[in-house]
Each structure stands twice: as structure tokens, then as C-alpha cells.
Amino acid sequence: MRTAGNGRGTGRRAVRTRVRALAAAVACAALLTGCPGAGNGDGEQEGRSPFTGESVPDASAPVLAVKIDNVAAARPQTGLERADIVYVEQVESGLTRLLAVYSSDLPPSVGPVRSARESDIELLRQFGEPAFAFSGAQSRLRPVLEDSPLHLMQPGDAPGAYSRSPDRSAPHNLYLDPEGVLDEAPDAVSGASDIGFRFGPAPQGGRADTEETVRYPAARYAFTWSAEDGRWLVSIDGREATAADGGRLGAPTVVVQRVEIRDSRFKDRGGSVSPYSQTVGSGEATVLRGGRAYEARWSRPSAESGTEFTTPDGDPVDFAEGQVWVVLAPR
Template sequence: MRTMRTGRAGRASGGGPGTGRRAVRARVRALAAAVACAALLTGCPGAGDGDGGGEQNGRSPFTGESVADASAPVLAVKIDNVAAARPQTGLERADIVYVEQVESGLTRLLAVYSSDLPPTVGPVRSARESDIELLRQFGEPALAYSGAQSKLVPVLEASPLHLVPPGEAPGAYSRSAERSAPHNMYLDPRAALREAPDGVSGASDIGFRFGAAPQGGRADTEEAVRFPAVRYAFTWSAEHDRWLVSIDGREATTTDGGRLGAPTVVVQRVEIRDSRFSDRGGSVSPYSETVGSGEATVLRGGRAYEARWSRPSAESGTEFTTPDGDPMTFAEGQVWVVLAPR
């Protein structure tokens, strides 16, 4: 079963004031945040609201679980997912795991941590343009990644994200001798947050709602999601009370032998188009559109529920509703969001 969450004693402390470009960016962000909060207090990261505001009710807005610090800093980590990178480390303790399409029809994972930081996460791989839009709903989170295509670097640096690649936080990364590069870079999440510029956003409402399952749905024990070169399967386990993950016909596990799975899996169907960038081999990087609206399937409790998703802007959270327009509720615990081709 998934490791029980114990929460965190408090927020990881930010690093000291930066120098050069990082310091300037930090000051600009701080000023912009102050102006925005003065103009619209309820829109400030961490303000929370009702059942979605973790800071007000002591529950994580990402998992619905009771945690020690419901507004701890948000760290997103880009994680490798080709066969040579499996099994991964630390995924079972993420609050949210996003599945994103990359070049050649493959996928990578974007794991979001706040309420529970493992000692190690990886293997860490490079960022993509669509990560910027996807992560804006978290405010200004920290993003850990191994690098990026050279033309994408200035776009990342101009974004509101707090970047912690190896060049900015060398002490947070290490290489494993048990795997070959590039599938052997690992991250110490606490060290990454210590090295991150000041002002990393805490967890706040991104649109998830937790509670009893809605009426209806169809009985379902296995749901498959296909990408051009990868196949995911989510199999309901009543014994473990979660959907167990398989990739390309094999059970997805962690390096300690545990099985990956989540109480809630969201298959969010999105438009996947070409981005402005390509990899070293010339393959164009896909861009998953996460602003807009569309259809989704929500898996929980051995049933599948048809739903709609809506996100009006990059700064907005993503709301999921039933066909009747009621909030679509998730089961408490880790959430997997599969950004599947529409």
C-alpha cells in the first residue's frame, strides 16, 4: 500500500538572497505579488476557499488528506519515464503525478510535492514548454529539471516559475552509478527548496474537490490510455483501495519494490499540438494545452465517471464537473492526471 503520509513539521526554508539575475527576478516577483495581493487578496496563492483551501481546514488542497502543513511550498519535478528509467524513486509520495506526452510519442512525468517530501526523487529529466502553462495554476512553484533545449531556456527564465536545475542548485543533485546517463540523475527535494529563490508558492486551491463519490458512473476495473508510443493501464484493486498503474504491459513499481497506484486517476483529454521547440534529434516537442475545456474520465472506487474540465486562464485552477454541472469529487490521496490526446 502507499506509504502513509505524516505531513511536514513546517515549510522548508528558502535559500539566502540570490545574486545577479536570480536576485532581480526574485525582487520583481515579490513586488508583483504584493501589488496583486493588494488588488485582489482572495486571489493570492495560499488564500484558500471553502473545501478546496487546505490552509483553512488543515487538509492538503492537492490530496484532501490531513497534513501538518497544508500550505507547504510546492515543488514540481520532471521525471523520466522510458523503460531504462524505470522503476522510479519517490513517485509514491507525490501529491499529484501528471503524465505528459513528449517527443516520439513517449511520455514523461511531472510530480508535484508539497505535503510529503521523500529523501530522493528521480530520475530527473528535462523540462518542456507546456510545463510552464501547466504549473501556473500552482502560483509560482519551484521546478526541478535536468536541463532544457537551448532556445527554451530564456522562456523558462522569463516565466514566474522558480527554477532549480543543476546549475542553480548543484548540491541538490547526484548521479547514480547503478544506471547509465541520462537516466541516472536524482534530486534531494529538501535541498532543492533550500536553493530555490525566495517566494516559492505554498499549496493552495487548484480546483480539486474531495468527498463522497457522486451518483452514477459505470463499474470499471481497468482503464487503458494510449499515447503514440506508450500504453498505460489502471487496474482497480479493492484490496489496496486504489488504481494500480501498468506501463506497456508491465506493473509500474518504485525502487523499493512498491506498486505505483492512486485512489483517483483523471484522464484529462487535451489538445496536443507542436510546440515551438524540438529536441537534439530534430523531433518537434509536443505541447499539451491545459487551458481551455474538454472531456475527462475520473476513476475512483472501481467506477469510471464521465466529467468535464475547465480552466479559463493559466493562472486559474482546473475545475472538474459532472455532466450535470456539479463538482466532480475525488477520493482522498494521491491523484494521477493523464493529459491524454483528445
Template sequence: MRVRRGSGRTGAAVAAVMCAAMTAGLSSCSGTGPAPATSVPPSPPGRGVSPFTGLPAALAPVLAVKIDNVRPARPHTGLGAADIVYVEQVESGQTRLLAVYSSRLPSRVGPVRSARESDLELLRQFGRPALAYSGEQSALRPLIDAAPLFALAPRDAPRAYARGQDRPAPHNLYVRPERVLAAAPRADAAKDIGFRFGAEPPGGRRVNEHTVRYPAARFTFTWSATGDRWLVAMDGSPARGTDGERAAARTVVVQDVDVRPSRFRDRGGNVTPYTSTVGSGTALVLRDGRSHDARWSRPSADGATTFTTPAGEPLTFAPGQVWVVLKGR
């Protein structure tokens, strides 16, 4: 589904909704990250709990942003404010990120890159979210137009995007979340996508570090007991934002999925991999300095993705930002 700029809620109104979620010590409207939490805080009156983080938040519209992740695209901007960060394989064994925002909106996110077919299946569990991306190859456009989302490339919301001067194109396109959501006034609010949050589950194995390798990229998650979070490194270097803050997650999910060639190719002729997130399989959940074997299940594209123990019990995540690393099995 496509939308055009100039209808519905203004950017200021969207900002007001989001800033309403930033009280009770969660954050400010600048997009800085919340202090790590060890349990689910109580919800203040008239507020809910985010189904994406397990923390108190207004159930605001969902915005997904496709983010570049090759070395020239780093450091990233606005990644620390995301509720969920998905890691996806793209051409030549590289990766890109799909960051999902609802609880908090930073002033700017990027660098933004093009969408892939896999994004359309992954995002269907969010209902009808807004998707910010730099563009797509012409053969993919009909699928994006037919997808149940609000696709907002620069041609659809030109006031929401700007080129930075800090690095060369194509690694310098940034989006303003308030403005892109103003162009999608009917984007769905956050809803249950299968995550469960709570106390640390029993069992598991104590682990200080875990590395996930792709053909041409790798991610290392190192447990910080003092920060109560997993510090992220990309290709051997600590991942930091343009604000200097270290990228970190309360929970990391390494989800084993099917990755197969699609019928699409990039400009260089490289086949675009398709990552299937419907079905079931194994996963590894990292939280509180331990790793837990898990099973994941998503019977249909419109359904939620649940994570359970091998015995079938719900596997709870630590409240806070979640990274889901989609890795070919």
C-alpha cells in the first residue's frame, strides 16, 4: 500500500505522541537510550507496555527503517532508539539492518538504503507499519506496492529525507522519523508480535561472548555485567553511533532461518538472497550473560513469531532493546 504526503496527522502531532512515551525515566526526545532494566517496570496509569521491549510506552505507530551496514556506512545514527534491530543477509554475503521504532523516535536515522523482498514478509507480523527506505529495483516495486505497509521512499515523502555531508553517497541518506510518519497517518500502532518479557528463565549456559558469521560480515555480542547488556561489534570493531554511544542489546536472538536465492539481482548482477521468516526452527537466545536453546515458530506471514524452550515453555526476553540476527541454517 502506498501513501502520499500531505494528509492526516502532522509531524508535530506524531512527535507529541512519541514524547508522551518518554517519561518515567525512559528517555528524552533526543533519542538517547534508556538505562538498562533488570525487570519489567510497572506501567504508569493510562500507559501500556511495549510489546516490542517489555518497557512502559505509549502504543504508538510502527516505523521500520532499512539501514546500510557496510563499513563506509558506519557509524550509524539513531540505532540506539530502536525497539528491535533485525540483521539480514544481502548480496555478496553482506548484511543490512531493519530497525523498528515505536516507543521512541530519534530526530534522525540512517544511513538509509534500499528495501528487499525479505522485508515484506518480515514486516507482515507488524500489521501495516510504515517503511522508510531509499528505493528499490523496478522489478520489486509491484510487490512493495501490493504489500500491507506504507512504503515511503524519498519520492513519497521528500521532506522526510536529506543527504548528509559526512560521507559520500550512497551512504549518506538520512530520514527524519517524525516527518515520514506524518506521511503515513494510518500506520498501525505497536501490537503483540510474539515476544514475551520477564524474569530470567532457568537453565542456560553462562557465556561471555557469541559471534555470528555471514559470508562477508560478522557480529560479536559481548556480555557487559556492569551495563547488564550485550555490547555489539561489527566486523571486529566496536559498534558505536554518531553520538558516541556503544550499540548494545538487552536480548539477542540468533534465529536459524532458510536463506535461498531470489529472482532478483543487484546492479552488479549479484543474486539477492531471500530470508524466509515464516515456518519454524531453532534459535539461540542470549540474555543476562547466559545462552538458552530455543525453538521459534511463525505458522503464517500474518502471525506472530513465538520463542519457546525445547520443552515448549515460553522463553522470556530481558526488557529492553532486542536484536534478532537472521542467520541461514
């Protein structure tokens, strides 16, 4: 995978490395001195990722979102296992694509990269102004994307960070170097911040559950609890989902967020209407962790605000530390 080869990108990479090193030193000093103020009432903790709850060198590193192909010809994908959050979105013909969010850990390669949808704009606004890597969009959607506050990073914006794999046929063979993309991204890219996730001990109650299935018109996801791995292992369309290196995909927390999926204003090249998953508003959700399922409510008052998940009594539903899958399921 090629990387951006200009001095500006190299300088930005060096700056980020120094910032992360300084953040790690500050966090270490705080632990040694036992200084107060390690967290706040909002559930954020210094030195911990607001997306995974895990200890990281830089809890406010730049946010990069990548649109990833998910048809059979695109599997196994590369780099999904190191995303902080993986969103599942419905697209045309009842199929799905994935939107992977990175901040605390950047793999050397991610892909296959595919095109954006209108839903991505609303979904990503809760991350501030992140970098958004994708390959193309419907012609009428392009000006809408350009008017959004997202930092669009298509192959033309960072050509040195994208490459085609000779092992797959187009369009399922475009991959990116996340570090290279961020080297070319504007300095104003938002860092990781609170998007409403809370991490801590499992809630009271819930029901024993070792497998949960989510169906779309032409796709099916199954999440099977593995006590040995401490994760919900992912299967797609009846087959185990794996990373390109052969490891099984899975996450300690899976959120099935039931949303309204309606027709958008746009169509694909074949004339099929693109669905729009509405992530602003409120509705029901199921949070899977530790071999149990917890019924919850989700609430997001505006595109700029995060998404909160609460019990029927209004208490936060804490997630387990680690990667989170959010399945935007039909209501």
C-alpha cells in the first residue's frame, strides 16, 4: 500500500506521533501521582477512548470514517477488526454496506472502499467534522456531500493513499492507507469526543441470549456469543465473517438500533432508490453484551448531538470495553 509522499504529510504524521507520545506521558504521570479529575460526570475518562472505553495513548486522535463494501465478492474485508465502531447500513436492493470509524488504532490497510450515501452525512455529524474516505457518489448527491461539514477524502483528494489490489476485480479492489489519508486531511479534522456511549459494568436484568439475528431484505446478520472469546462473533448471510488475515470478526458489544429506513431523494446507476436510515430521533434498541440482551431506548435530538442508549427507566446502558458494532436495523 502506498503512502502520501509529500513533506506536508510527513510533517503531519510526525506531529501526530509527538502528540500521542505526549498524551501517553501525561496519562502515565496522572496515574503515578494519583491526581484527581481523571473523569467527569459525562462518563468521559482521560486517557480512554470515548468510542471503545479502552485505555489509549491519545483519546482525542483524529476521526476517520471509511465506507466499506460488503457484498460476497468484497469479503473478507481488510482492517475491520481494528475499527473502533462498525456501523451496518442498508443500501439498494436490500443489501448492506459498512461504515467503519477509526481513531484509537489505525491499521495499515482498509477496504474494499466503496461509495457514499446520503445517510452517511447525518450519521457522521455526531463525530463533529471527521475525515470521510469513500469512492464516488451518485452525481446529484455530490453537491450535498460537498456542502456538509465532513472532510471528504476520495481517491482524487489523496491519490497516494489509495491503491488497487491485483487479487480482486473492480469495483471490489480499492484499498486505502488510513495514515496516508489523514496525512492529506485538513488540520481541522475533529478528534474523538463523546458521542453518547457509556462503558462500565453490565446493567441489571436483561435476558440470557447467545444468538441474535438481524434481517434485511437481502442480507442477514447473526451474532453468536462466545464466552471463550468474550465477544459476539459475526456471521453474514449464513457464513462466518472473517478478517483478511483469517481471524473471526466480533465485538464485546453489539447494538441493534431500530431506525426508520425510507426512500431517499437519490437513485443508483441502475435506477434503484437509495434507502435513507434516519439516525436522528428516538426508538427502540437491543444491546448485546456478556451473553445477555438488554432492551433499551435510543435518543439523538439533533445531527450534532450524540446517541444515548438508556433502560426503560432512563438509566444509561453501559457497554463492555472494546469494539462496538451498531446495526441500523429496519424498525
